[in-house]
Amino acid sequence: MRIAVIGAHCVGKTTIVEELQKLLSDYEFYSEPYYELEERGYLFPETPTIDDYIEQFEYSIRQISTSGDNAVFDRCFVDLLAYIQAVSKSEDIQAFYQKVEDMLSEIDLFIFVPIEEPDRIPCSELPELRQEVNEILYDLIGDLGIEAIEVSGNISQRLNQIKSKTTK
Numbered sequence: 752m753r754i755a756v757i758g759a760h761c762v763g764k765t766t767i768v769e770e771l772q773k774l775l776s777d778y779e780f781y782s783e784p785y786y787e788l789e790e791r792g793y794l795f796p797e798t799p800t801i802d803d804y805i806e807q808f809e810y811s812i813r814q815i816s817t818s819g820d821n822a823v824f825d826r827c828f829v830d831l832l833a834y835i836q837a838v839s840k841s842e843d844i845q846a847f848y849q850k851v852e853d854m855l856s857e858i859d860l861f862i863f864v865p866i867e868e869p870d871r872i873p874c875s876e877l878p879e880l881r882q883e884v885n886e887i888l889y890d891l892i893g894d895l896g897i898e899a900i901e902v903s904g905n906i907s908q909r910l911n912q913i914k915s916k917t918t919k
Contacts, residue, residue, distance in 0.1 A: 753818065753857060754778075755827035757899070758864035759884040761874030766906055767864060767913075768825040774910075779819055783826040784810040798877065801842060804834040812850065815857050828854055829861065829897065833887040837880055852895065861899035862913060863892060871903075 754771070756764045765783070772780050781787070784807040789795060795803055808831040814824065832851050835844055866885045874881055892899050900916045902909040 752859040753815065753820065753822050753824070754860045754862065755815075755824045755829065755858045756862045756864065757827060757830040757888065759830070759833075759866060759881045759888065761872050761876060761881060762864040762866055762885075763872055763906070763909070764864050765825055767862065767902070767909055768823055770906060770910055771823050771913075775821070775823065778821040778823050781814050781818065781822060781824045784808075784814065784831070785826075787814075799834075799838075801835060801838045804831055804838060805847075807831050808835060808847065808850075812854055815854065824858075827858065829891060829895075830884065830888060833884045833891060834880075836887050837883045851891075855895065855897065860917065861892075861897055863888065863899040863901045864909070865889070865901060865903070867903050871905075 756767050756771075758764050768780060772778070785795065788806060788810055793806065807826075808828055811824070811826065811828045811831055815822075815827065818824075828851055832844075832847050835847055865888070866882065891897065900913055902912045904912070
């Protein structure tokens with residue numbers, strides 16, 4: 752099963768992935784495209800540009816396309832599309848939607864980690880972008896018909912929500 756954990760920055764995606772790694776020892780785990788690209792020498796500015804998000808989007812597609820059947824992804828093309836949409840005020844991004852639609856069947860389970868009210872993880876890093884991406888993700892999930900497990904609460908509660916939806 753290929754699992755993608757999606758959400759804006761500073762919502763706890765990586766914590767969920769780290770906990771899943773303890774439970775799913777036979778799975779391969781993939782870091783956020785940002786970190787993998789950075790390890791490979793890609794230099795990101797302090798505030799990423801649309802080109803940086805596009806690079807991450809394309810990298811995510813390559814990650815998934817070359818992964819095995821048992822894989823967990825910390826971020827994927829869906830949330831990167833939300834970032835592209837949030838920062839692309841004048842760019843034509845229709846081609847990215849088509850790529851997302853083409854890739855949706857490659858992921859068996861989406862886990863969506865939204866910003867909670869009150870905010871569980873206060874974030875001073877690009878707060879307006881974070882909120883906009885969160886709202887766009889809700890729209891994308893609905894518009895693209897993505898079946899996602901939406902999780903909330905502390906890490907134990909989030910893991911229990913995932914387990915209860917995946918063991919029916």
